[in-house]
Amino acid sequence: MAENKNSFVSGTTLGKHISGAPLTTDLADAASPGLLTNDIDGKIVKIRPMATPLDQISRLGHTRPVSSMEVDYYSVDTRIDRATVKEATKVSDLDGGMQRVRLAVGEPEAFEVSDTMSLAVGNSRYTGYVMAKGEETLDVILPARLDLTKLPDVEAIRMGRAATQLDVQSPQFAVLPHRRTNLCQIFKQQIEQSVVMRDSHKAIGWEFTDQQEAAIYDMRMGMEKQFLFGTKCKLYDPVKGENVTITEGVWSQAGKTIRVDLTTFSTESLIDMLREAFTENSGSRRKVLIAGSELITAINKLEATRVITSRESVTRWGIDFSELCSKFGRLYVVYSDIFDVMGQAGNGIVIDPEYIQKHVFIPFRADRLDLRGSGQRNTEAIVLTEASCLTLRYPDAHARIVAQ
Template structure:
């Protein structure tokens, strides 16, 4: 006997009833005339063919406009110094924030000041400074103020204590400010000369406290020196609903993580170049912090070009003199590297000696970075345009480094750490912290140099 499938019959009956219900509803809708009728579950187009225009009016999100599925990540530049420092053999493990050694002598990345800062009374320990792009700043950032002189004669560097989005201000504390007097005697104050409007502010690495888990830094006889190792940190978060939400492009947590790692490395690059060695307690909660000293704070040799004013001429004689000063009188390597800003690189390309070897396509790859190679009687100079120098206001300046006399000292290598914010009931997000505690050490300062236009 043939078996009767009751389940199948029941499903078919419900399907027929559903079709009849839809037809009944459609007949009722026709009574309203040729208009678009909106309901809680959709939109109805009556008496007209279904067109793109009609669908756009009734359900704007139904037909998606064409969107490229490839998301192009626009990055201003690579980080050549950081890349080199991660690969050089001179890697030193440290067990302290202070690294002592013996040496012989020697999110956008910049903002501008909206309203000038002027000192008052006996000077200020901190100040609220109005800027033009408040969104790029975070608490615990460090910032270099190009052209504003600190107590060391170089650009002022400040710690960002906090920010006020509504007022467009950042609260700054000087790291290389001036000595106070009167009511501020024994304290470090912001420059008495003030900070002019439109001053360029370069965002350097974040400076974290050791308990922070999240974030929103010439002599024959060797002389003992030191640098501090800075806690650099970035944090990636993606809400649970954002994670499962349908997206028009393939963009997820790993992409956010990659972007944050790049941003962290870029700000570390600025700190390796321009940071101020400082051990301090922030004025809000008295937490002790360390910032690492950048290369420009340790280099003692300076080379100039041009005759001053607007003149930026580099001729063959100047280039020869540079190489003589770079390679002679020290026991450095036969090969040095030169990172230059846009302006300096443009002027170098006008030197016959350089241009001829560039046209001959003489290059050399160092730790995966391609440099132009210039051979001279004194030694080999490998030079490369460093776009981040221009972002820091160093377009017409350059830095010469001897890689044999640079070390990377690391307290804690770069690593990622998962935060249990969901489990702890703080936020319904997946979160990862990326952190590294490190600093750059320059030995034998006379083997390095800074190139600047004559004043």
């Protein structure tokens, strides 16, 4: 190193020159400390988690523009198809080894004249035919060998309607959707920096567009929380002198609640959970489970079986899911840290993407503000805005998973 130092030649002012030796990093650092700096990663590590699965799915699914901040929507379900027998009284004997029985049932509206029904008594199953209907009773033709004393508390399940050859008409059927209301919420995010900050040299390439990108993700995180767990309300802001609308999340809109015990969660528990999620007015055969870390952990501890198979990863709506394949349907599973943040790490929600609707009053947009031209601040600013809400068209196709 001493030999290298002998290569330094003083300049006419303050500089140093090197004579008779090649320029090396050691010489450069000795002659001009700080000229060479440690390598700086020129790209900020931008976090791109799958943090907003519900918002992502809703944006790529069924979107509907609306002309009001208050959205009326209609959801329908299926007609009940069973009733519990309270009392059975024999009315008369009929030809062909049959009998006419008057059944008092808990839900007579589940049946109409000419409907058939199935009753499981012990290890046998009997078929009945509804020949007449009263306000709280059904007159049913049943086999004469059926012991009527065993009918109370038996569930009568409606089967197909059976018409006679001369029937031209049948009891009328219609369904009226149930009206519900949700409120669009105005989501906003403003990005602003001074002109001096914009023109200043930076050690890394962190520009205004990077600020916008980070702001969009922060905004979507807030929207995801609202779309999941928001409570619908309209309030008055006395400072601004305006009303504020807050949207309702899908958690409270879901029609089912499935309770699981994570301490004893097993393959059998998972199968029971899938059965409840996919049966009884359950919608499509492909659904999404968005869940907290404790529920995801319980599922991950289970081994794949011949009944339930697990694929490593499948990509839908730009999100990487773990896929559970069962005889009931396919369940796409994704972890959401929002459940953990909200104190619901053991919970989750099963949503049916086919029956989730996004209502948009103001589409997602970026408006540039001219704060310099208006004489307010010497800055450049952009405001991100969206006014929207989510609704579930068939509530029973979606289910809350609640850890006990």
